[in-house]
Amino acid sequence: MSTAATPLSPAAEATLAAWHAMIRSRDTSGLPALLAPDAVFRSPVAHKPYAGAPAVALILQTAEQVFSNFAYHRTLVSEDGHSVVLEFSADVGDKSLKGIDMIRFGADGKIVEFEVMVRPASGVQALGEAMGARLTGRV
Template sequence: MEVNRLSDAAQRTLSTWHDLLRRNAMDELDPLLADNIVFRSPVAHTAYPGKAAIKLVLKTVNTVFHNFQYLRGFVSEDGRSVVLEFSAEVSGKALKGIDMLRFDDQGRIEEFEVMVRPMSGLQALSAEMAAQLAPAQAVLTGKRAPV
């Protein structure tokens, strides 16, 4: 998927992001992430702060999603944000969603927000993620680094 009109730095980050997804290589995310990154989940009221939390969430969601694919992308007028529409299945429930990424001046991701529909897909995602991430709540709240 090629998105045009992003800044050159953001475009390089987005291309690398797609490569990491294809290879399921979330451990290689660090260079793409701003130090102050914030992740907003569709199932959590409070944002998850920091690189450790976002890497844990994205690594876990890659095991929960089946038949994941990006469908199309939209770029903001300032060339620093992109919305990527996706589809996937979780526990036999189909869902659609969007990843909203905001890039800093160096092209690193500083905000990552996810929205999902319909409710049945969101509920399946919530249940699967909660089950897998329960032992890592301290990491998700920024109170402890991953083990």
């Protein structure tokens, strides 16, 4: 990854811009259109990845509801222009956390992989509990 002026592919740039607009507006209803059909989500609290656009959309839409005071701080772009790392901070209940979203885009700009890493452990635990309460039996 590089913080230099490595550009995203134009298709990935358009998808990322749409993602940021959704996060700013807190309206993720357009998210399914940004996902490849076989998209994969890797969670900081689950042992196995979630596969398929419907599952990924549900998880990301639920996370948007769980987080408060969510903000992105930095964007790092891969040398091939098909991946980004987005540094963020947020609150879950009374716990503050920091994390990164690692997003890989396909040639068409659709999100093919979305992986989240979070710290500290208390934030991960709060996130897992909040997401589990909303998603148990749904994914």
